[in-house]
Amino acid sequence: MRMQRLIEYEEAGPEVRAVYDDIRATRKTDYINNFWKALANDPANLKRTWESSKQVMGPGVLDSLTKELIYIAVSVTNQCPYCIASHTASAQSRGMTAEMFHEVMAVVGMANETNRLVAGYQVEIDERFKTTHS
Amino acid sequence: MRMQRLIEYEEAGPEVRAVYDDIRATRKTDYINNFWKALANDPANLKRTWESSKQVMGPGVLDSLTKELIYIAVSVTNQCPYCIASHTASAQSRGMTAEMFHEVMAVVGMANETNRLVAGYQVEIDERFKTTHS
Amino acid sequence: MRMQRLIEYEEAGPEVRAVYDDIRATRKTDYINNFWKALANDPANLKRTWESSKQVMGPGVLDSLTKELIYIAVSVTNQCPYCIASHTASAQSRGMTAEMFHEVMAVVGMANETNRLVAGYQVEIDERFKTTHS
Amino acid sequence: MRMQRLIEYEEAGPEVRAVYDDIRATRKTDYINNFWKALANDPANLKRTWESSKQVMGPGVLDSLTKELIYIAVSVTNQCPYCIASHTASAQSRGMTAEMFHEVMAVVGMANETNRLVAGYQVEIDERFKTTHS
Amino acid sequence: MRMQRLIEYEEAGPEVRAVYDDIRATRKTDYINNFWKALANDPANLKRTWESSKQVMGPGVLDSLTKELIYIAVSVTNQCPYCIASHTASAQSRGMTAEMFHEVMAVVGMANETNRLVAGYQVEIDERFKTTHS
């Protein structure tokens, strides 16, 4: 059964084509990543995910580059090779230098280390760090 | 056996005290987080981790606030309550606004979602995203 | 050292052969997945895991297809490429349609997203959702 | 700073109130979970997440109960206590019996176990399970 | 609905009692951990899991203490507070000293760090480390 293959523009229905057109217009490139071509097997999910992506990853109080660095940090923590490769490229196109990448890696490595030290030593939250929900 | 309790300055040996003194001087505060007090059960690991932390989390080509945001992103992905609480406080002290926090959360949520879509659809890395190791 | 290679029926000892025979009889196919051929390096673990698999994955109050969907959800969350590929095939043989797969992916993606929003916002369990252990 | 507290209807702005009203109408209950009250600190994310949730978790080719079981499977794999508690309650309200819950747990446990056996034994994907992207 | 509460010996049926009796005899203690009391809601899973535990965690070519250290390493990586607490106690009863615990924590922290550096730098497996499946 075909449910995970890459859907090209030529064979796509109008709902998928509309998303591809918007990706191209938004990103100012003809290129559609494999991720979107795979999601296109489910046009409703493609549309919802692309709309969320535009809303979430676009510049806000944080610039797009910072958001890409955070995205890389999550993808490295989850060990997603595709996501690391594609968002490293995306971050570079937004200005990430090699030095920035190295610093992200060092922080991600250290956070993954200390997250476990906290768990292993069963460290309780300091009173002053507790969130008051009122 | 006592191996995970919090070590206070008064009962600590000279190696631990030296680290506590450096934390206080570096952070310009008398307060020592529970994390360091727990790690102090193993003075060598305390010292190594604190030295790494100073090197990794200090400002470089990325500022300290951006590094804290990345740290939060990892800790949320790993679901470490202590780390989320303490580094949210730390990021706030470095200027993180509520709006910044919300944007970090949205990116972290979306990255965790799309990381799984990539895995489930078995998306292969686009040729153009492949790293050439030469 | 050979400890992770694939063990074929012809070279296997009687304990492994008995499991392979049972897999073939239970699944009504001659084909033995690479997973079982790799586990066969440790005959005791092969036998225990296969017996558990028969007990856990067989139809109960939940049918086998629903169990396969749950299995896929876990494997996607853990990002295990082999498990995703083999259990997607297995689910398809039990009647999973492309539409079902897409819905599973959407739920898995969303759950992974909201799991992190809950962690980041440090949401406390509603009184009404608390389990009473008495 | 208040950025993770629970937002009650009375203090909420119109965008949040509109979502709360829709949650109440859709779920036919006055009760708003803490999750939504926490997300309401970021009205745009609240609205986006709620709209996605309605689209993803509602009945499709899979019924709502099956989707809740899948949601629980992910939340248990990620070890999110809030998500486990709230979606166990949600699944029960949609008809999950204790027997169903036990079977979900057994599958989730087994999948987490075998995911790691696959990784440790470095099992390669069988030719017949490979997805052809064409 | 009662499906996650703790089942005491007095209220348990014969299948659960038989497991509890075996736990007591095997461990030479009257105490039954909450884990087993919770699993007892599903007697078949309780029995299967206990039998596996006896087979897997008992001494083999690795002694019981080494197995407990490995168990702790996994539980810390997965951030399971119950598992960390109960298996730390179990390891201590088998001879784990504070110094051993500290060394386990340091290795677990470092492995979690370097696992991510490997992912982020997309390091390819050295030819000499590749498993030959033949």
Next chain:
Amino acid sequence: MRMQRLIEYEEAGPEVRAVYDDIRATRKTDYINNFWKALANDPANLKRTWESSKQVMGPGVLDSLTKELIYIAVSVTNQCPYCIASHTASAQSRGMTAEMFHEVMAVVGMANETNRLVAGYQVEIDERFKTTHS
């Protein structure tokens, strides 16, 4: 941009060469793993990580082989193919037999399973397993 490629000794600067020399002297081999060659893109992180590795992975109250087994357990749990391959080789060079490897896999599988059963059944920590931080 070159930021993830493998740095060979011949093209490396003095800081990287010093680390490579120390790796060779410490490990009594001319071979430098791809991991170190990739980290060498960031000489400061290379040096810090190598120094930590020497301190953490060397023999202490736990021997080097036990530490390698723990490292494998973490890497399998995190599903890091490179780390599994390289540290399996490293453990073998320190005396890990196939039987030891199989036992590690069985424990890692079981711990990953029971970690999730604990989460799903929302098991609370037994009073006797609670750490007293005083």
